[in-house]
Amino acid sequence: MHQIITPSSRGKDLSILLIFIAVVLTAPLWGSLIGAGYPDLLQKFAIFGLFAIGYNLLFGLTGYLSFGHAAFLGVGSYVTVWSFKLLSMNVIPAVMFAVVFSGIFALVIGFLSLRRSGIYFSILTLAFAQMSYNLAYSVLTPITNGETGLRVLRDDPRVIDNALGVTLEGSPLGDLFGITLTGYAGFYFCAAMLILGFWLSLKIFRSPFGMKLVAIKSNQTRMEYTGFNPRPYLLSAFVISGMYAGLAGSLMAITDPLAGAERMQWTASGEVVLMTILGGLGTLFGPILGAATIKYFENIFSAINLQVLENTFAFMPEWLGGIMVTITRPFVGEGWHLTLGVLFMLIIIFMPGGLIEGFRRLSRLFGGKKAASETPAAESEGGVK
Amino acid sequence: MSDEIKKFGTLSRRGFLKASVAGAAVTAAPTILINKAHAYINEPKGGTVTLGFNVPQTGAYADEGADELRAYKLAVKHLNGEGDGGMLNTMTNKALTGNGVLGKKVAYVTGDTQTKSDAARASAKRMIEKDGAIMITGGSSSGVAVAVQSLCHEVGVIFMAGLTHSNDTTGKDKRKYGFRHFFNTEMSGAALAPVLEKEFGNDRVAYHLTADYTWGWSQEGSIKKYTEALGWKTKAAVRTPLGAGDFSQYITPVLNSGADVLVLNHYGKDMVNSLTQAVQFGLRDKMVNGKQFQIVVPLFSRLMAQGAGENIKGIYGSTNWNWSLTDEGSRAFVKSFGAEYGFPPSQAAHTCYVQTLLYANACQMAGTFNPCGVIEALEGFEFDGMGNGPTEYRADDHQCFKDVLVVRGNENPSSQFDLLKVVQVTPRAQVEYPASMLGGELGECRA
Structure with a gap:
């Protein structure tokens, strides 16, 4: 059987965490090498990385495939914007409320959905998420402002800010005690949350609680025979991952104070499933890697237009350049979905463990035994199915 | 346990050290985003000026988006003095000379709004933060236009709205940095x-x-x-x-x-x-x-x-406009669009083309790309020869006022494009309303 959690020394975990922190904080540097070194995309990397980490705690560890996690993302966003509108532009209450509310929401949906398992569970979560989406889109328009999206306006009440005599200069943007959280400041705030979320995920992976979640995945019946009731553990995992999603949604609204219903659509729920599987299901780093890959394609590949292609192939003779442009044209620009689809297929067929498995194979190929032994234990056995 | 906490304590301190070093290195690079010493964001350096074309390439409005993009590319060509010049030959009150804008060659970047506010804002942010776009234009949905317009206003770049017909764009959601040529409901x-x-x-x-x-x-x-x-x-x-x-x-x-x-x-x-x-x-x-x-x-x-x-x-x-109009400006535009792509332009293409030219012209008039100067040049600007007759950019709400066409589906089309018949050209005076009627507040330009 797959053993995801191996007892590993504290030191190893610490070095994993350290590497992670270093990689995240230097993101603007390595990001600029691949054309991703600008705040908005880096924020997206961090936010969706967080979303995927949380999702992985449910799907990766327990094997319960939820198709409705975008609903929690949306709840997090709406709560954050409402906190901005009613209380304060400070992000601390906004984040706290978002996590708490999405947790409560996840508790309700999880309590109902977890009465079933397998495909029935997936369908139930999908149904709840779609219900939430439709509520946000057209029924609860006084709360959500429908398709237009909920925005922070200058003349909102903001009782705490007003009581403290904080006046608004320029447009209302999320701030942390005077630091406006847009641009790189916003990214570092998201990065701090990502590191925190990663650390928590690492702790859960290594904890007896995490062990029980894996036990649910490998054989729930056997677990019941040994005297454990899996339901509370499942529900906890569901709520925790819902809170991660809420936090991610909150960060989306903090870096860009707007909440729209399309964040709750089933395609958004499907996206996080893709991210997790693409990166490596049940691994520590995989989901973040998958999230970054998908966001990279969405933002960078979709922007490659004919002009850019022609410039790229300008060094070739004209006829060859023309042929190259014709060949590559369908895969970039509006065809970015196609490229992503092909990539996804290739990875699922040849590397079922996701990108992480690919890296592991590479390191085994080039680095020999040494590199392989350096690979964190959680990754080395991460591939499922 | 306490041992462990201690360990984590020291490590995170080290982490923070690293963070601040990395942070300093990183924030030093893209100073344009934070540094207030520069007069305005994305000031064009070197020989080119970059415009951001943000249109729906997927979703319910993808057809309009594709046509808008064609028009934008054509406008860039004409601005750079390539092609037959299109409406540059018919526009009145014109400062443009047909060799770029303020001596700089016009370049462009594109993005997909997916007809979703989130995606549109992400795409606009990429153009501003990464590609250095000085102006964002496009949008085939009012929801998207309103969302992107307020983003542009926050950041401080000009937004030239494309196809957006809701009153709110230049009504309750109007912004100092946003301009709309298209008409409204x-x-x-x-x-x-x-x-x-x-x-x-x-x-x-x-x-x-x-x-x-x-x-x-x-x-x-x-x-x-x-x-x-x-x-x-x-x-x-x-x-x-x-x-x-x-x-x-x-x-x-x-x-x-x-x-x-x-x-x-x-x-x-x-x-x-x-x-x-x-x-x-x-x-x-x-x-x-x-x-x-x-x-x-x-x-x-x-x-x-x-x-x-x-x-x-x-x-x-x-x-807003139909290709069968016979004024000089419309004919010139239809001719060069047709020569380029083989079919006549849509109203979406027309408004986007005109918006690009109007923006470029305002820069030329103001003698700078500084948004505040451009805004001043556009406010109250009057022009003709762009297909809608005499038109004015009203300063109070940044809405263009011009004649409106009432059309009917053609009973006997003479070609596959001859589908709309103009039954009445409603004069501007009849569709004009006071700016205060729709509410909203423009805000200020932050020079």
């Missing part, structure tokens, strides 16, 4: 109502199907306002989700509602689908209240007419 209502009265009388009962977002609400409101002033009654106004695809569940109730006019507040593929289904359900063959049942599509475009085929014959609507 208020003007559509004012222009369409007299024609509807003449054709259908003043004792009709209307049933609205409305796209459920800012534009749909706005158009429903305007059409209701003007038709009810004629004496029409409104039976019901049902909201439908954007991009629904199948409208049969919304059309069936219309049949027995007692209404004798169906108003479709839909656009793009939604309108093509809802109109086609309404016709298939036999609505137009029905007699209700002793009158022939009628369908009205308040915002019409040739692209949609093409999609709906036979079904648009005889249907009334309004449009």
Whole structure:
């Protein structure tokens, strides 16, 4: 059987965490090498990385495939914007409320959905998420402002800010005690949350609680025979991952104070499933890697237009350049979905463990035994199915 | 346990050290985003100036988006002095000379809004933060336009709205940095109502199907306002989700509602689908209240007419511009667009092309790319020769005022593009309204 959690020394975990922190904080540097070194995309990397980490705690560890996690993302966003509108532009209450509310929401949906398992569970979560989406889109328009999206306006009440005599200069943007959280400041705030979320995920992976979640995945019946009731553990995992999603949604609204219903659509729920599987299901780093890959394609590949292609192939003779442009044209620009689809297929067929498995194979190929032994234990056995 | 906490404590301190070093290195690089020493964001350096074209390439408005992009590329060509110059030859009050803008060659970047506010803002942010775009333009949905416009206002770059028809864009959501050449639902209502009265009388009962977002609400409101002033009654106004695809569940109730006019507040593929289904359900063959049942599509475009085929014959609507206009500017634009792509441009293409030229011209007039100077040049700017007759960018709400076309689906098209027949050119005076009527606040330019 797959053993995801191996007892590993504290030191190893610490070095994993350290590497992670270093990689995240230097993101603007390595990001600029691949054309991703600008705040908005880096924020997206961090936010969706967080979303995927949380999702992985449910799907990766327990094997319960939820198709409705975008609903929690949306709840997090709406709560954050409402906190901005009613209380304060400070992000601390906004984040706290978002996590708490999405947790409560996840508790309700999880309590109902977890009465079933397998495909029935997936369908139930999908149904709840779609219900939430439709509520946000057209029924609860006084709360959500429908398709237009909920925005922070200058003349909102903001009782705490007003009581403290904080006046608004320029447009209302999320701030942390005077630091406006847009641009790189916003990214570092998201990065701090990502590191925190990663650390928590690492702790859960290594904890007896995490062990029980894996036990649910490998054989729930056997677990019941040994005297454990899996339901509370499942529900906890569901709520925790819902809170991660809420936090991610909150960060989306903090870096860009707007909440729209399309964040709750089933395609958004499907996206996080893709991210997790693409990166490596049940691994520590995989989901973040998958999230970054998908966001990279969405933002960078979709922007490659004919002009850019022609410039790229300008060094070739004209006829060859023309042929190259014709060949590559369908895969970039509006065809970015196609490229992503092909990539996804290739990875699922040849590397079922996701990108992480690919890296592991590479390191085994080039680095020999040494590199392989350096690979964190959680990754080395991460591939499922 | 305490040991462990301690360890983590020291480590995170080290982490923070690293963070601050990395942070300092990183923030030093893109100073343009934070540094206030520069006069304005993305000041063009070197020989080029970059414009950001943010259009829907996927979703319900993808056809419009594709046509907008064609128009933008054509505008860039003309600005750089390539091609036949198009409307640059017919525009009046012009400062442009046909060799770029302020001596710089015009370059562009593109992005996909996916007809979603989130995606549109992400794409606009990429253009501003990464590609250094000095101006963002595009959008084929008012929801998206409003979202991107407020983003541009926050960041401090000019937003030249493309196809957006909701009153809110230059009404309650207007912004100092946002400009709209396209007309709005208020003007559509004012222009369409007299024609509807003449054709259908003043004792009709209307049933609205409305796209459920800012534009749909706005158009429903305007059409209701003007038709009810004629004496029409409104039976019901049902909201439908954007991009629904199948409208049969919304059309069936219309049949027995007692209404004798169906108003479709839909656009793009939604309108093509809802109109086609309404016709298939036999609505137009029905007699209700002793009158022939009628369908009205308040915002019409040739692209949609093409999609709906036979079904648009005889249907009334309004449009910002149509390629069959015979003024000098329209002819020049249709000619160079046709030469480039082999078919005539849509109203979306027209407004986007004009917006690009107007922005470039304002920069040239102001002698700078500084948004505050450009805004000043655009406010109150009057011009002609761009296909709509004499036009003015009103300073109070950044809305263009010009004549509005009322059109009807052509009964005997002479070609596959000759689908709309202009029945009336409603003069500007008749569609004008005070800026205060729609509320909103422009805000200030932060020089």
